[in-house]
Amino acid sequence: xxxxxxxxxxxxxxxxxxxxxxxxxxxxxxxxxxxxxxxxxxxxxxxxxxxxxxxxxxxxxxxxxxxxxxxxxxxxxxxxxxxxxxxxxxxxxxxxxxxxxxxxxxxxxxxxxxxxxxxxxxx
Amino acid sequence: xxxxxxxxxxxxxxxxxxxxxxxxxxxxxxxxxxxxxxxxxxxxxxxxxxxxxxxxxxxxxxxxxxxxxxxxxxxxxxxxxxxxxxxxxxxxxxxxxxxxxxxxxxxxxxxxxxxxxxxxxxxxxxxxxxxxxxxxxxxxxxxxxxxxxxxxxxxxxxxxxxxxxxxxxxxxxxxxxxxxxxxxxxxxxxxxxxxxxxxxxxxxxxxxxxxxxxxxxxxxxxxxxxxxxxxxxxxxxxxxxxxxxxxxxxxxx
Amino acid sequence: xxxxxxxxxxxxxxxxxxxxxxxxxxxxxxxxxxxxxxxxxxxxxxxxxxxxxxxxxxxxxxxxxxxxxxxxxxxxxxxxxxxxxxxxxxxxxxxxxxxxxxxxxxxxxxxxxxxxxxxxxxxxxxxxxxxxxxxxxxxxxxxxxxxxxxxxxxxxxxxxxxxxxxxxxxxxxxxxxxxxxxxxxxxxxxxxxxxxxxxxxxxxxxxxxxxxxxxxxxxxxxxxxxxxxxxxxxxxxxxxxxxxxxxxxxxxxxxxxxxxxxxxxxxxxxxxxxxxxxxxxxxxxx
Numbered sequence: 001x002x003x004x005x006x007x008x009x010x011x012x013x014x015x016x017x018x019x020x021x022x023x024x025x026x027x028x029x030x031x032x033x034x035x036x037x038x039x040x041x042x043x044x045x046x047x048x049x050x051x052x053x054x055x056x057x058x059x060x061x062x063x064x065x066x067x068x069x070x071x072x073x074x075x076x077x078x079x080x081x082x083x084x085x086x087x088x089x090x091x092x093x094x095x096x097x098x099x100x101x102x103x104x105x106x107x108x109x110x111x112x113x114x115x116x117x118x119x120x121x122x123x
Numbered sequence: 124x125x126x127x128x129x130x131x132x133x134x135x136x137x138x139x140x141x142x143x144x145x146x147x148x149x150x151x152x153x154x155x156x157x158x159x160x161x162x163x164x165x166x167x168x169x170x171x172x173x174x175x176x177x178x179x180x181x182x183x184x185x186x187x188x189x190x191x192x193x194x195x196x197x198x199x200x201x202x203x204x205x206x207x208x209x210x211x212x213x214x215x216x217x218x219x220x221x222x223x224x225x226x227x228x229x230x231x232x233x234x235x236x237x238x239x240x241x242x243x244x245x246x247x248x249x250x251x252x253x254x255x256x257x258x259x260x261x262x263x264x265x266x267x268x269x270x271x272x273x274x275x276x277x278x279x280x281x282x283x284x285x286x287x288x289x290x291x292x293x294x295x296x297x298x299x300x301x302x303x304x305x306x307x308x309x310x311x312x313x314x315x316x317x318x319x320x321x322x323x324x325x326x327x328x329x330x331x332x333x334x335x336x337x338x339x340x341x342x343x344x345x346x347x348x349x350x351x352x353x354x355x356x357x358x359x360x361x362x363x364x365x366x367x368x369x370x371x372x373x374x375x376x
Numbered sequence: 377x378x379x380x381x382x383x384x385x386x387x388x389x390x391x392x393x394x395x396x397x398x399x400x401x402x403x404x405x406x407x408x409x410x411x412x413x414x415x416x417x418x419x420x421x422x423x424x425x426x427x428x429x430x431x432x433x434x435x436x437x438x439x440x441x442x443x444x445x446x447x448x449x450x451x452x453x454x455x456x457x458x459x460x461x462x463x464x465x466x467x468x469x470x471x472x473x474x475x476x477x478x479x480x481x482x483x484x485x486x487x488x489x490x491x492x493x494x495x496x497x498x499x500x501x502x503x504x505x506x507x508x509x510x511x512x513x514x515x516x517x518x519x520x521x522x523x524x525x526x527x528x529x530x531x532x533x534x535x536x537x538x539x540x541x542x543x544x545x546x547x548x549x550x551x552x553x554x555x556x557x558x559x560x561x562x563x564x565x566x567x568x569x570x571x572x573x574x575x576x577x578x579x580x581x582x583x584x585x586x587x588x589x590x591x592x593x594x595x596x597x598x599x600x601x602x603x604x605x606x607x608x609x610x611x612x613x614x615x616x617x618x619x620x621x622x623x624x625x626x627x628x629x630x631x632x633x634x635x636x637x638x639x640x641x642x643x644x645x646x647x648x649x650x651x652x653x654x655x656x657x658x659x660x661x662x
């Protein structure tokens with residue numbers, strides 16, 4: 001986990017993003033406990049209220065849940081939920097900006113398609 | 124909190140008084156010893172001056188201690204009111220403590236015996252100038268009041284200043300008390316004058332003349348009274364300055 | 377769990393009116409950052425709250441009582457400042473013991489942990505401690521006393537980077553174990569920017585900002601890009617400062633941004649709390 005204090009994203013959003021990323025990558029397995037507010041707060045010197053705010057975003061999205069007296073746990077099906085969400089926003093997040101950038105560079109549609117093909121070949 | 128503050132302050136004060144009494148004893152004894160054992164007479168090394176120096180250092184130490192503890196306790200949340208009463212009473216009590224410790228020591232030594240006898244003789248000489256014993260008691264009372272007042276003055280002024288009193292008011296109170304004291308003396312003397320016999324009146328007149336230095340015969344009390352008053356004025360001025368400085372320092376870092 | 381209410385505080389030093397009209401409320405169990413430029417009266421304000429000096433007017437209230445010369449209230453406060461108020465011969469250990477008695481209790485377990493973590497020699501006389509260790513000593517006192525409001529005036533004075541990091545994480549850990557209200561005055565704004573929950577900025581004798589840090593920072597951005605694009609984008613926004621690098625302009629903006637920022641050619645970045653503070657209190661441009 002690493003926080004970029006000068007990023008355009010507010011810190012609480014970064015907390016949510018980082019945990020989401022860890023769940024997506026499988027670092028935080030479904031059904032297991034994630035680091036507590038205290039741990040994250042101490043480790044990265046972030047106010048616990050800010051950390052909690054980030055966690056609450058994930059609670060609202062039903063990716064993690066609070067178990068009384070125990071802490072926060074990754075909900076079952078969280079990973080699939082994230083994959084579904086990311087698929088849905090893939091067009092907005094990647095395709096659109098890819099096209100904007102390629103237009104700036106003067107790349108044609110077929111150039112771009114060629115590049116995508118090339119990318120797949122080198123995978 | 125107040126109880127702990129007393130305990131804290133007095134642990135330091137008591138230690139201080141004991142140390143200075145021991146120092147006083149050690150100095151007295153060694154001077155006695157040197158004078159007796161060696162044929163030399165250390166005129167240079169005035170024993171009384173040395174002892175007085177110890178007392179002055181004790182008083183300075185007391186001022187420093189009072190200042191340090193006032194600030195420390197104030198910082199620890201003790202109210203100014205309690206701080207004031209604590210320091211004020213402590214100054215008086217430590218003066219009495221040191222006084223009685225030293226008097227006790229003097230009582231035990233031969234030198235001390237001689238000194239006390241000399242003091243008694245001096246008192247006797249003063250007494251013989253009053254033709255009635257109550258007059259002498261009155262005189263002693265007056266002197267005692269002045270001495271106690273002198274002892275309390277530093278604590279009193281510091282107290283006034285740290286309890287958010289207007290500086291002018293504090294100043295007036297302190298110097299006002301000098302004037303009140305003079306008025307007190309004058310009124311008690313005149314009250315006495317109009318109620319006693321012609322012989323006593325003549326005595327009082329002689330006493331008053333004595334105060335301003337005129338004396339056909341007998342004692343001259345004015346040097347004592349005047350020097351006490353001047354001493355009081357200087358002392359209160361100094362402690363006023365110290366206290367003002369202290370008040371500036373407590374809030375400011 | 378009480379609120380500390382500061383109402384219309386004024387303070388004059390000789391002819392200079394330092395605090396003109398200071399009002400704010402400290403809510404329980406929050407970490408505050410009290411920011412202001414040099415000489416703005418931050419320390420004076422803390423000293424007024426802690427009964428070390430008097431306000432000319434105004435009041436500070438806790439549980440409906442004035443805090444002035446109020447022992448019951450003052451023992452719930454602790455002010456750590458650079459002013460050295462310990463008797464000359466006192467050792468660190470003795471200070472812990474006396475303060476423990478004066479305040480009723482002291483968290484000995486935690487103090488032992490802190491003493492070991494920072495490497496403080498408790499048998500050393502306080503007057504002989506180095507600047508850094510003096511600060512460490514005072515911090516340990518502040519964190520271990522049973523008080524509800526802890527005021528830290530320049531809490532990292534003379535601390536090296538390692539000890540500052542250690543202090544910040546200890547502060548957060550003790551805050552979570554035993555929530556209390558902290559008010560931190562510091563000029564190292566970047567270091568506490570994410571530590572504090574609420575920020576108070578004092579400028580020219582009044583509180584000019586009193587808000588949640590996250591909310592405030594959500595409204596503080598740096599817009600950069602070609603000058604015309606930036607001018608276009610920042611139309612109608614509150615621009616605190618503009619910087620130029622050739623044709624590139626950087627605008628420091630405070631306020632809500634237009635909803636859709638994706639299509640714009642300008643780049644948008646989060647402003648740091650320090651930058652925001654500097655541009656809010658800068659007097660050069662006026």
